[in-house]
Amino acid sequence: xxKWVARNLERGVRPNLRxxxxxxxxxxxxxxxxxxxxxxxxxxxxSIDIAFAENSLxxxxxxxxxxxxxxxxxxxxxxxxxxxxxxxxKNYNDLRSDAVxxxxxxxxxxxxxxxxxxxxxxxxxxxxxxxxxxxxxxxFAPSENDTGVTVQVPLMNxxxxxxxxxMMRSVAExxxxxx
Amino acid sequence: xxxxxxxxxxxxxxxIAYVRAKGWVKADNTYPAASIWIYKDPDGGEHxxxxxxEQNYDDYALRVxxxxxxxxxxxxxxxxxxxTDFANSTADIIRIKAFSRHxxxxxxxxxxxxxxxxxxxxxxxxxxxxxxxxxxxHQVRRSSQVDQYLKGAEMGQTEKGSxxxxxxxxxxxxxxxxxxxxxxxxxxxxxxxxNKRLFQALDACRSASAEAxxxxxxxxxxxxxxxxxxxxxxxxxxxxxxxxxxxxxxLSMSWSLGRRSPVAIPCHIRFNSxxxxxxxxxxxVFKETSPREEFELDGFVMRLSKEKTSEEAxxxxxxxxxxxxxxxxxxxxxxxxxxxAYDKQIPIRGTGELVRRGNVYHLxxxxxxxxxxx
Numbered sequence: 001x002x003k004w005v006a007r008n009l010e011r012g013v014r015p016n017l018r019x020x021x022x023x024x025x026x027x028x029x030x031x032x033x034x035x036x037x038x039x040x041x042x043x044x045x046x047s048i049d050i051a052f053a054e055n056s057l058x059x060x061x062x063x064x065x066x067x068x069x070x071x072x073x074x075x076x077x078x079x080x081x082x083x084x085x086x087x088x089x090k091n092y093n094d095l096r097s098d099a100v101x102x103x104x105x106x107x108x109x110x111x112x113x114x115x116x117x118x119x120x121x122x123x124x125x126x127x128x129x130x131x132x133x134x135x136x137x138x139x140f141a142p143s144e145n146d147t148g149v150t151v152q153v154p155l156m157n158x159x160x161x162x163x164x165x166x167m168m169r170s171v172a173e174x175x176x177x178x179x
Numbered sequence: 180x181x182x183x184x185x186x187x188x189x190x191x192x193x194x195i196a197y198v199r200a201k202g203w204v205k206a207d208n209t210y211p212a213a214s215i216w217i218y219k220d221p222d223g224g225e226h227x228x229x230x231x232x233e234q235n236y237d238d239y240a241l242r243v244x245x246x247x248x249x250x251x252x253x254x255x256x257x258x259x260x261x262x263t264d265f266a267n268s269t270a271d272i273i274r275i276k277a278f279s280r281h282x283x284x285x286x287x288x289x290x291x292x293x294x295x296x297x298x299x300x301x302x303x304x305x306x307x308x309x310x311x312x313x314x315x316x317h318q319v320r321r322s323s324q325v326d327q328y329l330k331g332a333e334m335g336q337t338e339k340g341s342x343x344x345x346x347x348x349x350x351x352x353x354x355x356x357x358x359x360x361x362x363x364x365x366x367x368x369x370x371x372x373x374n375k376r377l378f379q380a381l382d383a384c385r386s387a388s389a390e391a392x393x394x395x396x397x398x399x400x401x402x403x404x405x406x407x408x409x410x411x412x413x414x415x416x417x418x419x420x421x422x423x424x425x426x427x428x429x430l431s432m433s434w435s436l437g438r439r440s441p442v443a444i445p446c447h448i449r450f451n452s453x454x455x456x457x458x459x460x461x462x463x464v465f466k467e468t469s470p471r472e473e474f475e476l477d478g479f480v481m482r483l484s485k486e487k488t489s490e491e492a493x494x495x496x497x498x499x500x501x502x503x504x505x506x507x508x509x510x511x512x513x514x515x516x517x518x519x520a521y522d523k524q525i526p527i528r529g530t531g532e533l534v535r536r537g538n539v540y541h542l543x544x545x546x547x548x549x550x551x552x553x
Contacts, residue, residue, distance in 0.1 A: 042258070043244035044180045063215070063227045067241070100238040101213045101231055175210060 015115065019072035022118060023109045024050065026128050027070060027159075034164040041067075047094035048104065054168055064171035067104040068134075069095060074113045082152035083108060083133060092149040096140035103177045105167075106135045106151070107159050132159040136177055181247070181262065183240035189265045191232045194246065196436045197265070198230065201254070212236055218253055226253050263335065263345070268436040271374045272335065273346040275299060275430050277423030287342050291422045296334065298418040299346060303332060305411035306377035310369070315401070316410040316469035324369055331370065342423065348374060352437025367438075375441050378432055380407025381448040384416065388454040391461070400461040410465035416450065417459040427452045466499075467535050474533035476505065476542055477551070480521040483514070492517050494527065498540060507531065507542040516550055526551045 027050060031038045036052045049070040053063060069091060077084045085108050087095070095106055109132040111118045120127040135153045143149045157163075163179060170178045203216040212233040218226045228249050231242035247265070251258045264272060275295075277287065287295070307325040308317040328348075335345030350370045367375075383403035390399035400408055420428050431447045434440040450458075478496030481504065490508040497503070507529075509517055520527045529548040534541050 041241055041244060042181050042248045043183050043186060043241050045183055045238075045241055048238075048241060063229070065229070067238075094237065097237040099212075099233075099236045101210060101229065101233075101236055101242055102238055104238070 018115055019074075019111065020070075022111065022115065022128075023070045023072035023107075023132075026109050026132060027068070027107060029128065030132070030159065030161055030164060034161040034168075036164065036168060045094075047091050051102075052164065052168065054172075064168050065102045066167055066171060066177065067102050068107050069104070071106065071108045072111055073108060074111050074115070076108070076110045078155065080152075081156070082154050083110065084150050085153055086148050086150050088148055089143060089145055092137065092140075092143060092151070096137040096142075098139055100138075103136070103138070103167075103171055103175075105177065106137060106153070107132050108135075108153050133157045134159040134163070138177075181244050181258070183244075185262070185266065186240040186243040186247075187234065189243055189268075190234060191230070193265060193268045193436050194230055194243070197268075198228070198250075200434075200436075200440050201250075203228070213242065220253065259336075260343070264433045265436075267335070267347050269352055270347045270349045271371065271435050272433040273303070273348070273374070273377070273430065274433070275344045275346075275419060275428065277342045277344070277419075277426075277428065287423065294422040295344060295419060298415045298422060299344060300329070300332075301411060302415035302419065303346065303348075303373065303377060304329060305409050305415060306380055306407055307373045308411070309380065309407040309409060310372050310376050313405045313407060314409060314469070315404050315465040316471070318472040328370060328373055350374070350435045350438060352435070353439065371435075371438060374432065374434075375444055376407045378430075378444050378446060378448065380409075380412055381416075381430055382406075382445050384408050384412065384458060385448055385450060385454065387461070388450075388457045391457050392454075397461060397464050400465070408461075410462040410469065413458045413462035413465070417455050417462065420450065420452065420455045425452060425455075427455075470543075471533040474531060474542065476507075476529040476531065476545070477526065478505070479524060479526055480517050483517055483521055490514065494542070498533070503540060505533070505540040505542050507545050509545065509548065513545070513548040516548060520550050 028038050031052055036054050039051050039053065041048050041051065047069055048067045051065055051067045053065045071085065071087075073085065085106075087106070095104055110130045112129055118129045120129070133153045133155060134157050135151060137151065140151075166179050167177050170176065198216050198218075201218070203218045206215045206217045206227075208215040210229065212231065214230045214232060216228050216230055218228075220226065226249060228246045229242060230246060231239050233239065236242075247258060247261050251261050254261070260274070277295075304321070304325065305317060307328045308314070308321060311322050311325060331349055333347045333349075335347040337343055337345065348370050351368045353366075380403070383406040384400075387399035387403045387408065391397070400413075416428065420426075428450045429447075430450075434446070476494060476496055478494045480492055481495045482493035484491050490510070492507055492509050492514075494505045494507060495502065496505050498505070517527065519525065527548065528551045529542070529545050531542040531545040534543060
């Protein structure tokens, strides 16, 4: 068993898949503490990875919902209190669209270069490194680029339990994310 | 995973027609491009869907996917079958579900599959003939209207979750969703009349089998003939059950979204395996006792009355695979031919209505009587 694990670690088997799974686990942990359900879309839309929902928070928008695209990176460049992140042009255009019934955001989770260091556990705590940050691209200007666009995700936009609760309340009341 | 391109083709009008027909109620909300609908199930649980109203929105396909997923959970049907209903929204869809030892694998033997297709055809054919004229036993010849109906019936994709056979029948949509009385059949196309008659007949057949179990009597089935029960329908049901493992059948109807759904007709009928022998017996009795139209006589003259003035002859022929005697009356011309046939043992042919009285067959209205010289 040890030899099998060591062999696979050496090969770096599917590191992108490991990051994707880690980002899902990270977001689900936040959502479960915030009190919302999480689901993955039943439709083959590659701009949306996950949806948060609540069965009626009252307000005029019953059962508010927010959708998100998840990204996980160990190579984030931080500049001027923002994390620079490269998005494919299709994802950029899908996320900036005004013509959506359910608000959507980008969540970027920054992890250590060595993914083995992204989780630390003891009897007293479970630590997931490092942090997730969110950005709403709604209304962003179109880009003339063909392949990708670099977006600036503010470091102050920490994706945590409180912000998710505020977002959902905002959607319940107005249909928009106002935070 | 549902395909976005397919979901984009399902318009808001179809979505609204479907949820309204299923008992969902619109709730107040302020979504600009969507509406919220609520459904309360019999257990008191409440379900909610966001119904998208603008197909040009970028997340329209995602919203339709969410809606279909919730409907699938509420109705306890597979997502595939829900999507099939919407993809074939201008069609009535008949689903025949087999309870079979093979169903866990979602497969049945090829030979059974061939028989299943034939018997499914016979089932809808029985209903179609019954719309033209309800009878205990429909003979082979059918009208051009029935032919057209059968040509328009298509075999749909089988669905997951047991072996589910689907028949898709396109029904012309109503020109307007009017408040016209559903019973006004003049307004209904033939396809819809047949599909309604089929489920009326299946329901009546199920009730008749339950009554017959207690009374040991064919009368419940006879009373159900005007509702579409016939030897043909009963035989098809018994055959379907046998082809699918003999453990019972589940038939359901999803009505086209283009027309008002019938209210008084059940759209889900289950036949337990113990009802099938009674149904099969009803088919046999109906066939035995109903006149067979256009029966083709092919046999030998066994006996002619010695009286020159008598018109009666006894013919030896095959009925339902068994050798039997048939009595018939002959015209004077036919009697001469019969004498020749009897003397020289030449086979004869003719057509008429075959009726069984007690243990004896009679061929009435004999015509086209001739000697068959090889």
